[in-house]
Amino acid sequence: MGAPDLELAIDWAASEGWNPGLGDLNAFLAADPEGFLAGVLNGEPVTSISAVRYGESYGFIGFYICRKSLRGKGYGLATWTRAIQHLEGRTIGLDGVIDQQDNYRKSGFQLAHRNIRMGGLATADTPMDPRLSPLGLGIFASVRDYDRSFFPDDRTEFLKVWCAPNAATRRGFVFMEDGKLMGYGVIRQCQEGFKIGPLFADTPEVADSLFRALAGQVKGQTVYLDIPEPNQHAQDLAQRYDLSAEFETARMYKGPAPSLPLDRTYGITTFELG
Template sequence: MIPRQMTRTELDTALDWAAAEGWNPGLDDAEAFWQADPQGFFAMEDQGQMVAAICVVNHDQAMAFLGLYICERSYRGRGFGHALWQHALGHAGSRSVALDGVPAQQQNYARSGFAPAGRTVRLAGPLPAGEATGISPARLEDRATLSALEAKACGYFKTAFDQQWFSDTHSRHTLVHHDGGVIDGLVTLRACRDGFKVGPLVAPSTEVARALLAACAEQSGGAQVMIDVPDDARDLAALCADLGLRQVFSTTRMYRGAAPLTGSGLHAVATLELG
């Protein structure tokens, strides 16, 4: 079996596999993922069928992100996934590569040169009602501003991904906070196979983050909401705890190569699959 590029239709299959593993992808994730870097999705094939999947998406000239690493159950433990992993990493070239790894796989990732840089904690629960003061829907013409805000928070640009992610669909919506007519905070809420996920969230203060999450509460209607918070965003984690969200699992952010310089303020991860 030889690794090859994935087709767009196979990405839908990979996300179905992810759902079966409990990763709970969003209902409209596939197209935004694909448009981030259509050349960055890879598959291992056996007798005309995809048996393993992975993505290494090149976000900018310095940073790539690895995710959606999954092998069909009957093919696990036979070396097919590792061969695909090695092939896909070549797509990053000289870029640093990031991933969010579960504890059981971190030693395997370390053998490929990935070093831990901190935890990401998933907090979950229904969001309580609150005052969504200063919040309005994002406009298409805001996307460059939103991309720059998130790049300042996470340390690198995801321009192609953001162009799709910050464009509303029937199940994904981005909201912004204005201060004196200037956007200083944002949040994206997307419906998933089960409940909703928040991400990214960028806010200059706890008060702005609280307003953004109150707006998410209005849209999620009491359903389960999940948010992935880096461990250096302690004020956001404390706010989520105050709102009644509880930890359900964690991953470790790991880098092969130099880690980016993240910004101050409150920040939640857009997606564990693409950063």
């Protein structure tokens, strides 16, 4: 898929209630321009899937959709098989909706942990804290290096677009203390409301400050935070700001599961690309 095809897949994702971001397309294509596949029937796209490659060892599957009127005919499975082939030799991750998890297990995927989408009205004010600053070009190298421990392989090209300063539909903040980066986060406008992701932080206090900085940008509007269920501090943060559970996914891996710092992961970047 090129950009026009991926726009269609994003529209399909919106119709499924997945609520993609308005400015996601360019960041997604930057991650892997060859990582978005479509199944075509009689000249019309009928299925979509992302099989995005990161570095040399990791891949992530998302956007797995078949047009509702054509489900149950094997078209989705054919697209799925092609995506798995595209990522052969890599550990593959995905965030599976509940009704597909048994099918993923049949393909060799194993449960790592649950993720929960939390949502509600943004009530926090951006704190007046000199340790907080907007995510700009001058800090990008530090953000890239900090991000690396939270993801199984390199995703520099994706981050360049995801964290771009002054983007129309997103904002980012970093938390620096004594010259050390201790966390960062991004908020972006979506089909409905705003999603915060990623939200990575060394301590619960840093995560709280970053959350308030991000949510404060859209006070009075709906915000969403996709938290890994094992992180109790992330659950506490969501409850503290009156966010409630909306749905869940299962993070599953085919191949050796990476060891990631879930205790410092307060918001997953995106269910579509990991």
